[in-house]
Amino acid sequence: MFDKNVYKSRREALMKSQLKGIAVFPANDEASCNYPDNTYHYRQDSNFAYFFGLDHPNLVGVIDFDKGEEVLFGEEVTIDTIIWCGPQPSLEEQAESVGVKTTKDINRFGEFVREAVEKGRTVHILPPYRGDMKICLARWFDINICDLDRFVSQALIEEVVKLREVKSDVEIAEMEIAAQTAYRMHTTAMKMCKPGVVEQEISGTIEGIAIAAGGMVSFPNIVSVNGQTLHNHGHKNILREGRMLVVDAGAETENYYASDFTRTTPVGGKFNQRQKEIYEIVLKANMEVAAKTKPGMKYMVMHTLAARTIIEGLNAVGLMKGDIDEAVVAGAHYLFMPHGLGHMLGMDVHDMEGLGEDNVGYDNAIHRSSQQGFSCLRCGKTLKPGFVVTDEPGIYFIPALIDKWKAEGKHTDFINYDAVEKYKDFGGIRIEDDLLITADGNRILGPGIPKTVKDVEDFCLGNI
Numbered sequence: 001m002f003d004k005n006v007y008k009s010r011r012e013a014l015m016k017s018q019l020k021g022i023a024v025f026p027a028n029d030e031a032s033c034n035y036p037d038n039t040y041h042y043r044q045d046s047n048f049a050y051f052f053g054l055d056h057p058n059l060v061g062v063i064d065f066d067k068g069e070e071v072l073f074g075e076e077v078t079i080d081t082i083i084w085c086g087p088q089p090s091l092e093e094q095a096e097s098v099g100v101k102t103t104k105d106i107n108r109f110g111e112f113v114r115e116a117v118e119k120g121r122t123v124h125i126l127p128p129y130r131g132d133m134k135i136c137l138a139r140w141f142d143i144n145i146c147d148l149d150r151f152v153s154q155a156l157i158e159e160v161v162k163l164r165e166v167k168s169d170v171e172i173a174e175m176e177i178a179a180q181t182a183y184r185m186h187t188t189a190m191k192m193c194k195p196g197v198v199e200q201e202i203s204g205t206i207e208g209i210a211i212a213a214g215g216m217v218s219f220p221n222i223v224s225v226n227g228q229t230l231h232n233h234g235h236k237n238i239l240r241e242g243r244m245l246v247v248d249a250g251a252e253t254e255n256y257y258a259s260d261f262t263r264t265t266p267v268g269g270k271f272n273q274r275q276k277e278i279y280e281i282v283l284k285a286n287m288e289v290a291a292k293t294k295p296g297m298k299y300m301v302m303h304t305l306a307a308r309t310i311i312e313g314l315n316a317v318g319l320m321k322g323d324i325d326e327a328v329v330a331g332a333h334y335l336f337m338p339h340g341l342g343h344m345l346g347m348d349v350h351d352m353e354g355l356g357e358d359n360v361g362y363d364n365a366i367h368r369s370s371q372q373g374f375s376c377l378r379c380g381k382t383l384k385p386g387f388v389v390t391d392e393p394g395i396y397f398i399p400a401l402i403d404k405w406k407a408e409g410k411h412t413d414f415i416n417y418d419a420v421e422k423y424k425d426f427g428g429i430r431i432e433d434d435l436l437i438t439a440d441g442n443r444i445l446g447p448g449i450p451k452t453v454k455d456v457e458d459f460c461l462g463n464i
Contacts, residue, residue: 001097002170002255007053008099010163011063011070014051017159019065021122024113025051027059029132041216045133046347046354047126049256050164053098060109061100066121072098073106110140117141124153126160129354157355164352165344165360166386171257172436175345175388178259179434179446181213181251186263186449189223189247190460193265199223199235202247210251218258218349222248227264227428228396230339239267244275244427250349258349260390262432263449269460276453278395279429281313283451285393286431289341294441298366299389300380303341306393307333307373311414314395319423322414331373332414335405338398340377342390345434350378351388383437388445392432397423 014023025048030039044055052061052072060073072095077088095103104112116123123141128134128148138145167175185206192202203223210217224232225239227246239245244266250259264282266275285306293302311327314320314336320327327333344351344360352360361379362368369375379389402424404410406417434445450459 001053001055004053004097004099006168006170007051010051011099013163014063014159015065015068017065019122019124019153019155019159021065021124022113022116023063023065023124023153023156025061025063025126026128026133026136027052027054027057027061028130029057029136031130031132043216044256046256046352047160050160050347052100054094056094058106059094060106062112069102070100071102071104072100073104073109073112075106110142113140114142122153123151124156125151126156127152127354127356154359157359161352161355161360164346166384167346167388167436168386171346172386172388174253174255174257175259175434175436175445177213178215178218178251178253178257179261181210181215181253182249182259182261183447183449184213185209185249185251186247186261187459189245189249190263190265190450190456193239193245193267193269193460195239195241195268197239199225199237199239199245202245203235206247206249213251214254215252215256218250218252218260222246222262225267225427227430228398228426229428230396241268242272243267244429246428246430248430248432256347258345258347258351259434259446260345260349260432261434261446261449262392262394262430263451263456264429264431265456265460270457271453274423274426275429277317278426279453281310281317282393282395282429282431283453284313285309286391286433286451289391289393290433290435290442290444293383293389293391293435293437295383295385295437295439298380298382299341299361300366300369300374300377302391303374303377303380304328306341307337310337310393310395318419319416320414321416327411327414328373330411330414331371332411334373334376335401335411335415335420336395336397337373337393338376338396338401339392339394340379342392342432342435343378345388345390353378385437385439387437389435389437390432391435392430394428394430396428396430397426398428399424 027048028045062071074091091103189202203221220233225237225243246264248262289302308328363381435442450456
């Protein structure tokens with residue numbers, strides 16, 4: 001947990017908005033795994049954690065914009081809790097640790113919020129994303145669960161995004177810690193990328209690194225020789241020569257700040273010529289974006305740059321053809337990169353996505369494109385110093401998508417289907433870094449995971 005003044009300053013910044021009424025920030029409840037007392041690892045709601053900092057369930061934070069007050073609703077420690085969990089801070093001690101002066105019994109929260117509604121006060125909530133919290137909110141408001149949307153506040157969403165999207169120095173320091181953990185995860189995976197190893201052995205080992213560092217993985221590991229499946233969470237394959245292992249993984253710190261990196265490693269540590277050609281195209285796209293990303297730049301422009309670089313490279317090796325600029329406009333690159341260049345990163349690996357992807361990645365100046373090849377971009381808006389975004393181009397050979405487009409005769413002016421047919425066994429390649437936008441450019445967070453062909457091969461062969 002940060003110093004309490006961090007949380008006080010965040011709440012004070014929200015207080016300075018033009019919002020009226022009260023804002024309600026519920027903490028997440030425990031979530032049972034297979035019976036009530038056997039719960040999953042506890043993960044606090046990111047917005048509650050951002051403003052109130054406490055890592056416990058059964059809490060609700062309230063900000064009263066009209067009165068300039070803050071209240072923490074919770075429950076007092078019972079002897080049963082002490083027996084099972086040891087000494088615990090009182091509700092007042094918890095509140096004091098994050099700079100909140102007023103506490104109230106959470107059993108009175110429903111009465112409190114219903115009274116506010118009855119008096120005609122505006123009550124703001126953020127979109128609930130868990131079923132148990134929807135049930136709690138409906139009970140507190142004494143309404144049908146289907147009617148919760150009328151309290152979801154677009155105004156509060158926009159104010160929270162404004163605050164959370166620009167990372168402070170303490171947040172950047174946390175994300176550097178997460179990136180350092182990710183470095184250890186990825187370099188360990190690269191060392192283990194040898195014939196005969198099962199994907200699960202690698203996934204379990206690197207997840208253990210994240211846990212040992214004091215947090216958890218920031219999302220379920222993607223560790224697969226079938227890298228053409230973008231979110232492949234199956235880890236049963238045995239590594240064989242001639243395949244490549246895509247590892248997309250990151251760590252969370254104790255304060256929930258995330259990292260998210262991807263590396264693609266040839267099994268056995270040596271790229272063959274075909275793998276090297278495609279890898280170099282993806283690497284060039286990744287590095288071109290990193291070289292040109294800066295404040296004031298729309299990230300949609302960087303996505304377009306990555307798409308153009310990939311088309312240009314695929315033209316050079318005979319997998320695409322025709323006019324490069326026309327292919328970009330047509331979205332022909334979607335066959336090979338059916339995802340966006342990147343997304344915002346912070347307390348959530350897809351930062352604030354629970355508030356609505358368009359609310360986070362777009363704004364009044366730039367809207368999501370409907371064009372295939374561009375509509376998949378999670379963040380397209382103008383970058384500011386303090387933003388952290390991912391730079392993750394890729395090339396994938398997805399047999400079902402290739403067959404579909406070929407049967408439809410889609411983009412035949414740009415795609416050499418006869419050549420592409422020979423790559424259906426290839427898999428996929430993705431290279432991803434986390435970019436902190438600075439005053440005049442950007443820098444990659446973390447120590448720098450090997451990614452050039454030479455550095456990857458040298459590292460795997462023990463020469464680095």
